[in-house]
Amino acid sequence: MSGIRAFFEKSQAKGKPQRNGQRITPETLKQLFPIRNLSDEILQTFSTENHVETLQVGSTLFSVNQQATCAMYLLRGTVILADHNGKSYEISAGSAQAKFPICSGIKHTATATAKTEIDLLRVSLKIMLTPSRQDHGKLSIPEELHNNRLLSLFVEHFENNDHEIEIPSLPEVAINLRKAIQRDVNIDEAVKIIQLDPAISAKLIEVANCPLYLTNVPAKNCKDAVVRIGLNATRNLVTALSMKQIFKSKSPLIKNHLEELWKQSLYLSGLCHVLASHSLQQNPENALLAGLVCDIGVIPFLSFTANLPPEYHNDAEILEAMPIIKGPVGAVVLKEWDFAEEFIDVAKSSSDWFQNSGDTLSVTDIVVLSRLHALIGKKATADLPAITAIPAAAKLKNFSLSPENTLAILHDAKTKIHEALSIFSS
Numbered sequence: 001m002s003g004i005r006a007f008f009e010k011s012q013a014k015g016k017p018q019r020n021g022q023r024i025t026p027e028t029l030k031q032l033f034p035i036r037n038l039s040d041e042i043l044q045t046f047s048t049e050n051h052v053e054t055l056q057v058g059s060t061l062f063s064v065n066q067q068a069t070c071a072m073y074l075l076r077g078t079v080i081l082a083d084h085n086g087k088s089y090e091i092s093a094g095s096a097q098a099k100f101p102i103c104s105g106i107k108h109t110a111t112a113t114a115k116t117e118i119d120l121l122r123v124s125l126k127i128m129l130t131p132s133r134q135d136h137g138k139l140s141i142p143e144e145l146h147n148n149r150l151l152s153l154f155v156e157h158f159e160n161n162d163h164e165i166e167i168p169s170l171p172e173v174a175i176n177l178r179k180a181i182q183r184d185v186n187i188d189e190a191v192k193i194i195q196l197d198p199a200i201s202a203k204l205i206e207v208a209n210c211p212l213y214l215t216n217v218p219a220k221n222c223k224d225a226v227v228r229i230g231l232n233a234t235r236n237l238v239t240a241l242s243m244k245q246i247f248k249s250k251s252p253l254i255k256n257h258l259e260e261l262w263k264q265s266l267y268l269s270g271l272c273h274v275l276a277s278h279s280l281q282q283n284p285e286n287a288l289l290a291g292l293v294c295d296i297g298v299i300p301f302l303s304f305t306a307n308l309p310p311e312y313h314n315d316a317e318i319l320e321a322m323p324i325i326k327g328p329v330g331a332v333v334l335k336e337w338d339f340a341e342e343f344i345d346v347a348k349s350s351s352d353w354f355q356n357s358g359d360t361l362s363v364t365d366i367v368v369l370s371r372l373h374a375l376i377g378k379k380a381t382a383d384l385p386a387i388t389a390i391p392a393a394a395k396l397k398n399f400s401l402s403p404e405n406t407l408a409i410l411h412d413a414k415t416k417i418h419e420a421l422s423i424f425s426s
Contacts, residue, residue, distance in 0.1 A: 022052045024075075024121065032073055033100050033383070034354055035127060053120045061102075061112035061120070068108055068394070070122045071101040077118030081110040081388060090115065091386060100385030101127075105394025106359055139328040150313040151321040154304055158329070165300040165329065167336045171242035173197040178338065181235045190231055191223045194238060203241045204234065233285035240269065240292050246299060251306040257318060258302060264374075265292050271370035279396055281361040290343055290363045291370060294350045297330025298322050327351065356391040365392035 026043045030036045035043070052075060055061065061072060064084050074093050079102060082088035091097045102112065104125065139158050145151055158165060177193050195201050201222045208225035209218050219225040226234045247262040249255045269291030276287035301321065305313050330347030342363050349355040350367040357364065369392050375384055387393055 022119070023047060024051055028075070031099055032121075033385070035073075035123070051121060053122065055114045055118050055120060057114055057117055059114040059118075061114065062108045064108055064111045066108045068103055068106055068125060071104045071125055071127055072112075073101055073121040073123070074098045075119040075121055077114065077116040079118060080113045080115045081386070082113075083110050083388070089386075093119070096383050097386045097389070099383055100353070100389055102386060102389050104354060104389055105356075105391040107394045109388045109393050109396075139325060142324065145320055145324065148317050148320050150305060150308075150317040151324060153308070153312065154301055154321065154325060157304065158325075165332065166303045167333055168246040168296075168299050168303070170239065170337055171197070171200075171245060173200050174239040174242045177235050177238050181231055187223065187226050187231060190234065191226055194226070194234070195222055197242075200238055200241055204229075204237060207237055207241070229285070233283065236285045236289040240289050243292060249302065249306050253315065253318075254302045254306040257322075258299070261295060261298055261302075265295060268292075268294070268367070268370055268374055271373055272366050275370055275373070276363075276366050279361060279366070281395075281397060282363050282366050286342075286363050287366045287370075290346045290350075290367050293330070293334060293339070293343060294346050294367050294371075295326050295330065296333050297326035297328065297347060300329055300333065301325045323351065353385050353390045359395065361392070361395040361397075365395055368392045 024047050026040070026047045029038075029043045029047060061079065062068070064082075074091060075098075076093045078090055078092040080088050080090050081102070091102055101123075106125075139155050141148070141151055141155055173194060173196060176196075177190060180190060180193055194204060205219050205222060205225045208228045219228055229237060244262065247258045249258055269288045272287035272291035273284045276282040276284040302318075305318060327348050331344050334344045334347050345357065345362070346364045346367050349357075349364050350371060353368060353372065355364060355368060368390065369387070372384065372387060372390070376387075
């Protein structure tokens with residue numbers, strides 16, 4: 001029992017919370033992320049005790065920049081959250097956002113006030129460490145997808161062949177440049193390698209002159225571009241610029257999925273660059289490449305599908321399977337490409353809103369935040385947490401995130417992102 005209580009330890013809050021006598025049902029707990037990932041035994045045991053608290057109108061749940069002591073779920077009523085600039089938004093019980101904790105990071109990024117009388121569930125922040133039902137290191141099939149024949153075929157192939165899959169090959173210029181930089185080559189030697197691919201060389205100059213880089217002096221040649229961007233950033237950009245050619249297939253159905261994946265990856269990578277630039281806590285070029293490769297695991301799956309007879313798959317099964325396979329398979333691809341561990345972690349964890357590898361903002365955190373931004377306003381019915389609720393948001397030092405601030409950042413960056421994406425997509 002002590003182990004169970006460790007997940008649901010209590011904390012005090014302003015507003016004199018009172019237990020209202022109502023018990024949490026296992027059915028309610030199974031609606032909450034990531035509590036739903038706990039075993040049925042733990043959920044049943046927890047539901048036998050009284051854990052619901054009631055707060056009156058006007059009660060303060062927590063204040064901006066205050067150290068977090070627990071995660072909170074809103075079960076009844078409405079809460080107003082305001083950032084340090086006073087911009088506010090509301091979360092109401094029963095909404096998609098209320099399925100997630102309204103706070104879960106190491107510190108609070110907003111002040112929360114009860115707009116109505118509310119019921120609240122407090123649990124330990126340790127709940128955020130609860131593993132998801134999809135183990136990022138293993139490819140397994142969720143119960144609800146056991147009838148997906150295509151997914152079953154791919155998982156069987158992946159597991160029975162010791163993770164042997166058709167790995168797309170990085171373009172030669174990207175491979176040679178990565179190996180050369182590992183040998184500490186100088187800029188002149190790096191430029192010689194890049195110039196062996198005139199198309200990549202031209203695109204690198206175009207990127208160096210795009211609005212992502214603040215300069216009034218245009219880069220006139222490849223060396224100017226590398227000097228401006230830096231060797232390590234150039235390595236990542238060359239990899240990113242050369243990746244479009246692996247998003248190809250002769251199958252019309254698979255081609256459509258690859259083209260959509262490429263568009264989504266491009267947009268996500270642009271957001272990653274902008275957020276990294278705003279935060280000043282991660283290298284923007286690392287973030288850009290991370291956004292571009294975070295879903296790379298889908299490509300071997302689509303290649304596998306393209307080689308099957310048409311009757312063995314359909315569009316619905318493909319769409320269902322992609323979120324399941326992209327993490328584990330993406331990690332295999334990036335290991336094969338000799339990417340650093342931080343990028344491999346991006347492939348594994350960047351679709352997990354509550355991933356949390358430490359107190360410092362990581363490149364995975366940047367991709368998670370960017371992925372959430374990309375969905376804002378596009379999927380009104382999607383199960384999405386509030387931006388302020390996820391652990392990654394609490395690690396930002398130079399600005400805070402709220403729905404309004406997020407939209408302002410994206411609006412200001414619209415021109416930069418659009419021009420950068422036109423370079424990568426052409």
